[in-house]
Amino acid sequence: MSSRNNRGSGFTQDEINGLLLKLQALLPDPTSRCTRVPTSKILEEMCSYIKRLRREVDDLSERLSQSLSSMDSDELNADFLRSLLQQ
Template identity: 40%
Template sequence: MSNRRSRSRQLVGVNNGIRDDEIQDLVSKLQQLLPQLQTTPSSNKVSATRVLQEACNYIRSLHREVDGLSERLCELLQTTTNDDTSQEAVLIIRTLLMQSTNLNR
């Protein structure tokens, strides 16, 4: 049975054009980017499933942080002076924020 599983894994890799060792390398690189898993000693192997779950959680937290910072920036922009240059800058920044918010959704 394990031989069948091993063969099916190899076939999946062949069909997708990516080998198991390439997947493991990519998962390892992804793990290095995740603050939650950087403290894990390299001798402790972390499953690919956990790395992917942590990556999803980290991306969600980054989205929340961006949303919070965007709201804070909007609040700060509302308190700027009323001269023409400031108003023009505020409009440009608001437009950029709206575009980035729409791209993230």
């Protein structure tokens, strides 16, 4: 087991490498998981991915809000919501 680094982060290099591998596994591009990728590249890709997900959530929330505001309360049911969320 490697010793604690002297920078005061509280994580060993092995722990940091393990966390980076977990982050890399969450990225949608499977090709980046097969090769050694610099830490900065993994972090850049993760930031971009999170930004894309936020935009997608905002877009879906807006679509849901518009759909719900345009319908009568009688029309609102579980089947409609399921179909909307599957789009």
